[in-house]
Amino acid sequence: MTRPGRHFLQIPGPTNVPDRVLRAMDDPTIDHRGPDFARLSKDVLDGLRPVFQTRGPVIIFPSSGTGACEAALINTLSPGDRVLIMETGWFSHIAWRHPAEKLGLQVDYVPGSWRRGASPETLEERLRADTAQAVKAVVVVHNETSTGVTSRIADLRRAIDAARHPALLIVDTVSSLASIDYRHDEWGVDVTATGSQKGLMLPPGLGFTAVSEKALAAAKKAKLPKAYWDWEPMLKNNAAGFYPYTPATNLLYALREALAMLQEEGLQNVFERHRRHAEATRAAVRAWGLEIVCEDPREYSNSLTAITMPEGHDADRLRSLVLERLDMSLGTGLGKLAGTVFRIGHLGSFNDLMLAGTLCGVEMGLRLAGVPHASGGVMAALDSLAGAPKTEPALSR
Numbered sequence: 001m002t003r004p005g006r007h008f009l010q011i012p013g014p015t016n017v018p019d020r021v022l023r024a025m026d027d028p029t030i031d032h033r034g035p036d037f038a039r040l041s042k043d044v045l046d047g048l049r050p051v052f053q054t055r056g057p058v059i060i061f062p063s064s065g066t067g068a069c070e071a072a073l074i075n076t077l078s079p080g081d082r083v084l085i086m087e088t089g090w091f092s093h094i095a096w097r098h099p100a101e102k103l104g105l106q107v108d109y110v111p112g113s114w115r116r117g118a119s120p121e122t123l124e125e126r127l128r129a130d131t132a133q134a135v136k137a138v139v140v141v142h143n144e145t146s147t148g149v150t151s152r153i154a155d156l157r158r159a160i161d162a163a164r165h166p167a168l169l170i171v172d173t174v175s176s177l178a179s180i181d182y183r184h185d186e187w188g189v190d191v192t193a194t195g196s197q198k199g200l201m202l203p204p205g206l207g208f209t210a211v212s213e214k215a216l217a218a219a220k221k222a223k224l225p226k227a228y229w230d231w232e233p234m235l236k237n238n239a240a241g242f243y244p245y246t247p248a249t250n251l252l253y254a255l256r257e258a259l260a261m262l263q264e265e266g267l268q269n270v271f272e273r274h275r276r277h278a279e280a281t282r283a284a285v286r287a288w289g290l291e292i293v294c295e296d297p298r299e300y301s302n303s304l305t306a307i308t309m310p311e312g313h314d315a316d317r318l319r320s321l322v323l324e325r326l327d328m329s330l331g332t333g334l335g336k337l338a339g340t341v342f343r344i345g346h347l348g349s350f351n352d353l354m355l356a357g358t359l360c361g362v363e364m365g366l367r368l369a370g371v372p373h374a375s376g377g378v379m380a381a382l383d384s385l386a387g388a389p390k391t392e393p394a395l396s397r
Contacts, residue, residue, distance in 0.1 A: 007327050008354075008358060009328075009329050009345075010331075010344055010358045010361075011331040012175055012198070012345035013174075013175055013197050013198035013348075015201060015349065016349050016350065017201060017202065017203055018258075020257050021201055022254075024254050024257035025251065025253050027253050032243065032246055033242065037241065038240060038242060040249075040256060041242065041252065042241045043256050044256050045241075047255075048060075048255075049210075050267065051200075051259070051267065052182070052184045052210040053182065053186065054184040056210060058208055058209070058211075059209045059210075059211065059231055059234050060247070061207040061209075062206065063205075063206070064195055065095070065172075065196075065207050067207040068193040068195065068208055068209050070099050070103075070229060071207070071231070072170050073100055074103060074222070074225070074229055075222055075226060075229065076168055076191060076219055077103075077105060077136055077224055078224060079103075079223060079224060080106060081106065082105070082107075082136060083100050083136065083139060084110060084123075084127075084135045084139070085097050085100065085107055085108070085109050086110050086118035086122075086138070086140050087109055087110055087112040087114075088112055088114070088117060088144040089149065090146035090147075091145055092112075092140075092144065094335075095172060096139050096172065110123070110126060113295075114146070114147050114293070114336070115294060116294075117144070117299040118140045118152075118156060120152065120156050120159040123138065124162050127160060128163045128165075133167075136218075137167055138160060138168070138169050139171075139172070140156055140170070140172070141172040142172060142176045142180070142182060143176035143179075144175075144301075145174065145175040145304065145343075146334040146335060146343075147293050147294065147306050147341075148293055148294050148306035149296075149300075150176065150180060150300065150301045150302070152299065153171055153189065157189070160188075161188075168215060169189050170193070171192050172193050173192050174194050174195050174198060175301075175303045175304065176303055177199050179274045179302060188212075189212065191211055192210040193207070196208075196251065196255070199347055200255070200258050200348075201258045202251060202254050202258055203254070205248055206248060206251050206252075219231055219232070273350075273351075274302040274347060275302050276385060277355050280355060280359075280382075280384040281346055282300065283381050284359045284363075287380035288366065289372075290309075292305060292308075293306035293308055293337070293341060303345070303346070304343050304344060305346070306331075307341065307343070308340060308341055309340055309341065309342070309371065310371060313370075313371050313372075315333050316333075318365055318366070319332060319342055321365055321369050322365035322368075330362070331344070355385070356385075359378050359381050
């Protein structure tokens with residue numbers, strides 16, 4: 001059935017794709033061995049570095065973010081290597097633990113609360129105990145999409161340094177890059193993995209890895225089998241603006257436009273916008289009398305908010321009613337949070353009015369589903385937005 005108006009896509013990704021990006025993607029496909037493509041390729045490879053806040057290489061794969069995660073592992077590790085993965089939620093398991101075990105790595109899955117980020121104290125304790133320095137890599141999800149909890153990567157790096165441990169630091173930024181402040185170089189990250197469909201405002205289909213010199217050195221010794229995901233031929237071909245196989249040309253058009261939009265707004269302004277929307281969403285949740293999954297305010301996600309339903313009420317029923325009656329998609333609960341949690345995505349190409357409409361839809365849905373709540377969540381969010389300071393405009397390009 002045709003529905004009037006636009007669908008509200010408020011899951012934590014894929015996010016709304018801006019019209020500018022959709023129009024850019026509509027350009028004719030060109031020869032991926034020709035000079036026009038080489039210029040396009042170099043534009044996006046150079047343009048990505050400021051987003052990762054790195055001076056090193058960024059490698060683009062025609063893949064999902066999960067592909068970039070696998071590339072991070074197989075390019076830096078060898079069969080039987082010990083990997084320490086911090087449990088933070090569904091994606092620390094499905095995107096990292098599960099593939100690592102299938103690749104033949106020895107996984108230490110450090111238990112953690114799905115309501116808190118990775119613990120720097122626990123990490124330091126684990127690494128100090130590893131006197132043989134058998135752990136070759138530490139894996140952390142920066143922003144756990146299933147829970148709305150952000151791990152403190154700078155603190156985790158300090159924990160690794162305090163333990164005087166040489167392990168690589170591998171970080172998943174699938175739902176945080178270009179939404180939450182992230183500093184690949186400054187925080188001493190060795191591999192950052194992410195995807196195109198969230199903060200970068202693109203359709204799904206591109207995976208990215210930002211790589212340190214330490215990671216490149218590890219790649220020279222790594223023995224896990226690789227072909228499609230191999231960094232070496234990618235970097236060699238990228239130097240001239242090309243790829244060792246057919247790239248996703250039209251998604252690269254889209255990426256160039258998305259990077260231009262981020263530059264025009266200014267990356268710090270992008271982060272501030274996401275912070276404002278996240279704080280306003282949390283104000284609404286508190287006013288409704290509902291519970292935010294994340295327990296530590298230092299670890300609140302600025303990309304999404306995960307909300308626990310009152311006991312006896314089904315989150316999936318709420319989501320179904322909101323979709324059927326209001327034409328809005330909300331994020332489902334994943335893993336052990338299935339049926340008890342719903343998630344509001346507030347990242348990517350998103351503004352104050354879109355947030356107000358989203359929260360209005362949630363409040364209407366709570367009424368439709370008969371979920372006990374107080375009224376006034378939308379007004380609390382509007383008050384939060386009205387009180388937030390304005391950001392300075394970005395310098396023109």
